[in-house]
Amino acid sequence: MTGPIAALRIPTRRNAELLMLLFSVLIVVAAEAAVEATRDGHLSAHLATYAAVPVAIGLVTHLVIRKVAPYADPLLLPIAVLLNGLGLVMIHRLDTGLKQQAAENHESFQAAAPTQVLWTVIGVALFVALIVLIRDHRSLQRYAYTLALVGVIFLLLPAVLPARYSEVNGARIWIRVAGFSIQPGEFAKILLTIFGAAYLVAKRDVLSLAGRRVGFAVRRRFIGFDLPRGRDFGPVLVVWLVCIGVLIRGHDLGTSLLFFGLFIVLLYVTTERVSWVIIGVLLFAVGAYLSYKLFGTVQTRVGVWLHLFDTADPVPKSNTCSPAYVYCNTGYQLRQSLFGLGTGGIFGTGLGGGHPELVPLPATDFIISSFGEETGLFGVVGLLMLYSLFVARGLAAGLAVRDSFGKLLATGLSFLVGLQLFVVVAGVTRLLPETGLTTPFLSYGGSSLLANWVLLALLLRVSDAARRPATTPPPPPQAKATPQPVGVDA
Amino acid sequence: MNPSIRKVSAVLGVLMVALFLNLNFVQVVKGSSYRDAPDNSRVLLNEYASPRGQIIVGGSPVAESKATNDELKYLRVYPQGPLYAPVTGFYSITATPSPYLGTEGIEKYEDSVLSGGDSRLFGRRLADILTGRNPRGGNVELTIDAAAQQAAYNAMKDSKGNLRKGAVVAIDPSTGAILAAVSTPSYDPSKLSLHDPSKIDDYYTALTNDPADPLQNRAFNSLYFPGSIFKIVVSAAALKNGVTPDTQVLAPNGYIATTGASVKSCNGDVTNCVENFEGEQCENGKTASLAYALAKSCNTAFAALAVDQLHGQAIADEAKLFGFDPDSQLTIPMGVATSTIGPKSDLVDPGHLAHMAFGQQSVRVSPLEAAMMSAAVANDGTLMTPYLVDRELAPDLSTLSKTKRSEMSQVLSPTLDSELQQMMEGVVTSPEGTAHSAAISGVTVAGKTGTADTGATSASKIQPDAWFTGYAAKNGSAKIAVAVILENAGVNGNEITGGEAAAPVARAVMEAYLKAHP
Known part of the structure; x- marks a missing residue:
């Protein structure tokens, strides 16, 4: 069969995407209607706003994808629109609760939902720009070191800047300029994923073949693993150390955990060697132990995690908690999160029917608890399934795409989403110590939302390349230079 | 690369499963303990988020919710203050008084x-x-x-307007409906239902430190020596066992239970010997009719009757029918203190039995039970199950349920009961009767007084509890049964009997009720 016919035979699945987007919009509208019916007793003009957002972003992105990435995965975009839309609904719902709380305490209050709508629009604009400009993900390889430099600067900047430009709630991970707060680390993780993928593809052979064996033989069977060569290992270690050092200085445990996981996975996928995983886990254990010993914040978080409901005996006078918890103030947020989740139970209190605003920062780190309280176990598990599907589609693109860089990039980005979700949900449900990360697409916060739309653009681009018929030439890249030869996975 | 990507996805799958299992643990396994944690205010906020229904008496609310401007949107108020506290209980946000809330009150049980x-x-x-x-x-x-209810509360005030310690319970004999339940001194449930925990604590501490114990619900939850009002039960047992109101029974000045001997005086033997109240003589000092013995409240007559003729079991059987039943799980809908005649050994010990016959020894009765005794006699021997809730109503006041009246027991046949009715009328009307002060003109009033020795003394004078239980009937049908107790009524060493102190309170309640329901 010749090319054009084969190309016709492969469905683009764009209509499936449109149908799924319709479902996403319907779910978001239903959720907002439930919030308004419960909170205000009637539907308001807000409903139109919160329906318009998913309709607009869904339509725009869908039309752009139809044009520039016709073979892209049909589920990734609807899931992102649904999560973004549900996040907006919950942030709006939390606004109503927080507004009431502020009024009772005679404090001023600023609604977060309109800002998040603005960030959503910017995020989608960035998405459109990227997916139009980057016609072939392989072109990113050429800018690997540039992107790495930008990424490291992004990471370094908040740690170097004076605290008043970089510190929010004790974490020095921000850049605050002219009323805007940006968390550059959110973008750094994507930039460094691109770099990591490009670097590892280039060094793949030496990393996986050369090395010394460490271990011993038992009955002619070798027990142990292959140690990589120092000069191959060196750059990885250096980048990793810089990242970790910077992140720990910024008291951003969640992001450092994310980078750890990311580097281990990229190395493992590149080399298919378990030795990298073992080295990575050992490094992580050492890093975790050292940071526990060195930093009070880490000790507090671990203490909160282990002894959340322990009570002090005798009760010190300064303890204002009843019962007198050892971690009175520091454990308050997590306790409230668990109370919210427990009160929600299996089916939840209904959207708008609970009190998620009792958890401090309910819209950012703890938005999952808000969903858990109001939509119950069913709602949160539903969200987990959406994320699992998103990650699975991303990994599937990685499996299907033909070039090694694409495989590493898709796997790295998907893994980032999956691991970030795990760390967040494990933190708010007390499976692990709480680390302070945002929930992808769902949480309030411009940097996080923007970064995730960027991530989506890259994943869609890889998935488009994966399913595009081999005989159809890719759309000409914007850049004049021809693509460099890349490693091809056998 | 693909095999390792698959392994990565498997690892992510395991992480998701871990999250799923942990969510089940947090939201399902530990869910209720988190929900009910003392510092989880969500349940409280929800309870106060919508107006709680009213508790209604005679068409007016005695407990209602008023909208507020604070975080808890509705405030529970009790417009009548302390008057209905023993019935309503209170609705408190703080955990401290809640053990009390848990024991009584319509707020809790409805x-x-x-x-x-x-x-x-x-x-x-x-x-x-x-x-x-x-x-x-x-x-x-x-x-x-x-x-x-209002008449009972007012009648509990002394001449200076201070509330005396005690309780009043009134019952409609034909239905069992509780018409009044007063416990004095009382407390203001509104002050325990405020939204400011420190104010609640202050008031609660003051109440618990008050020696008069205003938080105690005397009407339903306190047990007292019944004293002579227990003779109603012994009389019923006697009538069942062939004794008639006219039967002459032994009524000496002193009676020794172990030998059955009549003596002039007990000479200090309080274990096995019984004397009449303040050593009075009963009729001729040898025998008296059963009717006379009840009217004059002769202790020796009932002690001799119990020991020589009825024996313990007959009294125990009759008492059980009246409600002195350790197995009784009576709820109105609150649980109530169970009245008792004491341990089984008292039934066979002549000295104990003799004292039991006039409501001492180990006999204990609640004011509710005392009212039930009169109600049973008034209702031709049929004891109706007492209840407090007439109807449960939906928010739009349509009826959800109406309590059905039910028979609890038949204490006497109607024929024998009419004899007991006449005997109790004699207590009010006959020259030797002790309850003349309960009489109401144009109304048939019957009853029994009691002056129960509690062992409490003041200035070396005994301070007995004063009892009255009785009923009022009009045109041949019983309208209301009332029991009144005044604790340690003999203030300042002046001993006051049930007839002098408690009967006028009962009369006031009967009069008010009959006036409101002619």
Whole structure:
């Protein structure tokens, strides 16, 4: 069969995407209607706003994808629109609760939902720009070191800047300029994923073949693993150390955990060697132990995690908690999160029917608890399934795409989403110590939302390349230079 | 690369499963303990988010919710203050007084209706949500008669206007409906239902430190020596065992239970010997009719009757029918203190039995039970199950349920009961009767006084509790049965009998009720 016919035979699945987007919009509208019916007793003009957002972003992105990435995965975009839309609904719902709380305490209050709508629009604009400009993900390889430099600067900047430009709630991970707060680390993780993928593809052979064996033989069977060569290992270690050092200085445990996981996975996928995983886990254990010993914040978080409901005996006078918890103030947020989740139970209190605003920062780190309280176990598990599907589609693109860089990039980005979700949900449900990360697409916060739309653009681009018929030439890249030869996975 | 990507996805899958399992643990396994944690204010905020239903007496609320501007949107108020506290209980946000809340009160026992959580209200609640109306709780209409309740409360005041310690319970004999339940001194449930925990604590501490124990619900939960009002039960047992009101029974000045001997004086033998109240003589000092013995309240006559003729078991059987039943799980809907005649060994010990016959030894009775005794006699021997809730109402005041009257026991046949009725009328009307002060002109009033020795003394004078239990009948049908107790009524060493202190209180309640329901 010749090319054009084969190309016709492969469905683009764009209509499936449109149908799924319709479902996403319907779910978001239903959720907002439930919030308004419960909170205000009637539907308001807000409903139109919160329906318009998913309709607009869904339509725009869908039309752009139809044009520039016709073979892209049909589920990734609807899931992102649904999560973004549900996040907006919950942030709006939390606004109503927080507004009431502020009024009772005679404090001023600023609604977060309109800002998040603005960030959503910017995020989608960035998405459109990227997916139009980057016609072939392989072109990113050429800018690997540039992107790495930008990424490291992004990471370094908040740690170097004076605290008043970089510190929010004790974490020095921000850049605050002219009323805007940006968390550059959110973008750094994507930039460094691109770099990591490009670097590892280039060094793949030496990393996986050369090395010394460490271990011993038992009955002619070798027990142990292959140690990589120092000069191959060196750059990885250096980048990793810089990242970790910077992140720990910024008291951003969640992001450092994310980078750890990311580097281990990229190395493992590149080399298919378990030795990298073992080295990575050992490094992580050492890093975790050292940071526990060195930093009070880490000790507090671990203490909160282990002894959340322990009570002090005798009760010190300064303890204002009843019962007198050892971690009175520091454990308050997590306790409230668990109370919210427990009160929600299996089916939840209904959207708008609970009190998620009792958890401090309910819209950012703890938005999952808000969903858990109001939509119950069913709602949160539903969200987990959406994320699992998103990650699975991303990994599937990685499996299907033909070039090694694409495989590493898709796997790295998907893994980032999956691991970030795990760390967040494990933190708010007390499976692990709480680390302070945002929930992808769902949480309030411009940097996080923007970064995730960027991530989506890259994943869609890889998935488009994966399913595009081999005989159809890719759309000409914007850049004049021809693509460099890349490693091809056998 | 693909095999390792698959392994990465498997690892992510394991992480998701770990999250799923942990969510099940947090939201399902530990869910209820998190929900009910003392520092989880969510349940509280929800309870106060919609107006709680009213507790209604005679068409007016005695407990209602008023909208506020604070975080808890509705405040529970009790317009009548302390008057209905023993019935309503209170509705408190703080955990400290809640053990008390847990023992009594319509607020606690009708919570599902009042809060709107009752399954019968589910449809209406759903409709409220769909139509955008604020969901409301259902209402509870009590059997209490406002006139009787107010009269009882006022009558408990002494000449200076201070509330005396004691209780009044009134029952409609034909239905069992509780018409009045007063416990004095009382407390203001509104002050325990404020939204400021420190104010609640202050008031609660003051109440618990008050020696008069205003938090004690004397009407339903306190047990007292019945004293001579227990002779109603012994009389009923006697009538069942062939004794008639005219039968002459032994009535000496002193009676020795172990030998059955009549003596002039006990000479200090308080274990086995019985004397009449203040050493009075009964009729001729040798024998008296049963009717006379009840009217004059002769202790020796009832002691001799119990020991020589009836024996313990007959009294125990009759007492059980009247409600002195350790197995009784009576709820009105609150649980009430169970009245008792004491341990089984008292039934075979002549000295103990002799003292039991006039309500001492180990006999204990609640004011509710005392009212039930008269109610049973008034209702031709049929004891109706007492109850406090007349109707449960939906928020729109349509009826959810109406309490059905039910028979608890038949204490006497109607024929024998009419004999006991006449004997108790004699207590009020006959020259030797002790309750002349209960009489109301144009109304048949019957009853029994009691002056129970509690062992309490003041200035070396004994301070007995003063009892009256009786009923009022008009045109041949019993309207109201009332029991009154005044604790340690003999203030300042002046001993006061049930007839002098308690009977006028009962009369005031009867008069008020009959005036309101002619």
